Amino acid sequence: MPATIRDVARASGVHISTVSRTFSAPHLVNVETRTRVLACAEQLGYRPNRAARALITGRTFNIGLIVADIANPFFPPLIKAAESQARRHDHHVFVADTNEDAAAEEELVRALAKQVDGILLCSPRMSNSLIEQLSREVPLVVVNRQIAGLPAVVMDVARGARLAIEHLTGLGHRTLALAAGPRGSWTSKEIRRSATAAARAAGAELTVLGPNPPTEDGGLAVADHVRPGVTAVLAYNDLMALGLIEGLQQRGLRVPGDVSVVGIDDIMLSRLTRPKLTTVATPTAAAGRAAVDMLLAHGDDRRTTALVNLQTELVIRDSTGPGPGPHCPADPGDVVAAPAPGVASH
Amino acid sequence: MPATIRDVARASGVHISTVSRTFSAPHLVNVETRTRVLACAEQLGYRPNRAARALITGRTFNIGLIVADIANPFFPPLIKAAESQARRHDHHVFVADTNEDAAAEEELVRALAKQVDGILLCSPRMSNSLIEQLSREVPLVVVNRQIAGLPAVVMDVARGARLAIEHLTGLGHRTLALAAGPRGSWTSKEIRRSATAAARAAGAELTVLGPNPPTEDGGLAVADHVRPGVTAVLAYNDLMALGLIEGLQQRGLRVPGDVSVVGIDDIMLSRLTRPKLTTVATPTAAAGRAAVDMLLAHGDDRRTTALVNLQTELVIRDSTGPGPGPHCPADPGDVVAAPAPGVASH
DNA sequence: ACTATTAATGCAAGCGGTTGCAGCACTGTC
C-alpha cells in the first residue's frame, strides 16, 4: 500500500505535522529538516492524499466539467482548453457526460460537489431554478446559458444567427427554415429569437422545425420536414447541418444548388466535408479558458456575478449559394465577416 | 454549508453511527429509527460525503478514464459506453485528457490514484515499465495496448489491417503506403506489422510513412510524402485518412480515382464525408464496457490478468476503387466482410 | 545577565465518515 504521512514521519524522525508542513507550508520548516523529509518522502514514494487533505481544508484542487454530450465535436476543444487552463492553476479536471439528460445533470453535480472546488456546467438542460439551487451547494459557472445572478460564459450566437440569416437573404433566399436544437437549450432559444427577427427585418419568411436532438441523426430527420420552396436552412449546430445535408442529398436535393445550409460551431470536420460547410464559428476554446478563470477567481471576490460574452463569426464556405431572389450587394462575399468589438463583460 | 452526519444524528436523536448504518448497512437498524433518520436526512438535504467515506473504506465509487485526446472522435463512444456501464454499477467516471503527452499521463494517473477505485488507461503513450509500476499503485486496465501481466482490452486491429490490405490488393493495387500513427502507440505497431505481412503475402509493395500525429493535420501532412506510383494508402485512423484525402485533393489527385484511401476506427463522420470513407470498424463502445467490467471485477479475483480481444470489421465505402493490377475475384465486394469467430479471451 | 522575540517543532483536535466491540433489553428454551 502507498506510503502515508506517518511513514515519512517515522523514517525521517519528525512529527507528522512537520512532514505536513514540509509540503503545505515549507517556509515554516528548517531547511535541513525539510530536505531530509523530502528525501524520505521521495524514497518512500510518498504523495499527499489530496482527498484527505480536502476533507480538512475544503479545497480539492479539482474542478468538475459537465457536458451534455462528449461525442458532440463542439465540446472537446472547450474541454481541452479548460483542462490546460486548470492545470496552469494546479487543478485537475473531471469531465462527466450527461447524455443530454437533465436528471443525470443534477445527479452528477451532486456527486461531484464534494470532490471538486467548483463545477463548469456546459449547455445545461436543467431548469434555471434547479441550477440556482445547486449553485448554493457548490460554486458553479454556467457555459452557454445566461441565468440572472450566476457567473456565466456565453457565446454571442444571437449575432451569429443574425449574420447567417443576413448572409442567406443577401444571397437572395426568401423562404428559410431553422432546424432548432433540443428542448431546454438556451442557445437554441437565442438562435430562434435572433434568426426570426433577422428574417423579418429582411422581409423573408422563416419557419422553425423542431425541437430536434442536436446530432447528425437529428439533422437527417429534419431533412424530411424541409418543405418544397424552402431554399435555405440554418441549423442549430454543425452536426445537425451535416446530417441535414446528407438527408437532403438522399432526397435528391443538391447543396447548395437547391438548398443552402448553414451550421453553427465550426467544428473541425466542417472543413473536411463536401461541400465544406458555411457556419458560424464559436470561440469554444476561449470559453473553456474563461470559464475556468471565472471559477477559480470566484473564491476571491465572492458573488461577482460576471458575464463573459464571446464573439462569434460567420465563416462562408461552400454549402451556401445564390437563392431565387435578387442578390443584395451588401454582402461582399469575403471569407470571414468582420468581427465585432470583442469581449463584452459586465 | 451542507449538512453532515452529525447534524442528522442530532436532529433524529440517535448516535452518528446509527445514521451511518442507515445509509451503508440499513438492515442493521430498526425500521422505525431508519425511517426517522431518513426523514431528517431528507429534510436537511444530507448526502454522505463520498470522499470522507473513501478515506476509511478505501472505496471511492469513482473510476478514472485517461485518454490521449478527447477531440479524437474515436474516444467519445468509448467514454460514453464506459460512463453508462460505470453508472450501472453506481460508479462515476472522471475523464482526463493527456494531449498525447506521456508525462501528463503519469501525472494524471498519480493525481487520480487516490480519488478513484481504478483507472482505465486508453491508448497510453507511456513505456510499458512505467505502466507496470503505476499498476502497483492503483488498479489499472489498459485499453488498446497489450502488456504482459496487466488486464487489457484490445481491438484486433491486426486482423483489420490485414483485411484492409487484402481489400486493396484484391482491387489490383500493388504499390501501397501506410500512414503510421504516433510513436509509442501499440496499435500503430500492430497495424504496421500486420499490414506489412499482408502486403508481402499478396506480393505488393508497402512503404511506411511516419510516425505522424494521429490527427487531420497529421494526415494532411502525409499527403505530401505519398510518392507518385503509390495508388493506395492505409491510414492509422479515420482522422488521418480524412486529412490525407483532403491533402491529396489539394495536390490535384482524385480519391479513389488516383489513390484509394482506407481508414481505421469508423468514426461517425466517416459516413458524412465525400467520398464516404472505407474503413476498419472498431467496437469502441464494447471496449469501454468491457474495460469497466474488468476493472470492477478486478477486486474479486485479484490479478486475473485477462485479455479481451475485440473483433474488427472492414466497412467498404467509396474511398477505395480499382487499382492498376488485375482484380482478384477473391474479393466479392460485399459491404461488410464476414466477421470472424467473435470475442476471444484468455 | 535577564527578558522579549523569533524560529522550529510537537501536541492534539478535528474534517466526515465507518466499524469492531460492548452493552442492553427482549425472547425463547430447558
Place this chain on the structure above:
DNA sequence: GACAGTGCTGCAACCGCTTGCATTAATAGT
C-alpha cells in the same frame, strides 16, 4: 429462573491530513 441468542444502539478508534496553540531553544535587545 438461569442462560444463550438475537436485534438494536452507542462508544470510541481510526482513515490521512491540517492547523491553532504550546513548548523549546536560540537569538537579539538593553
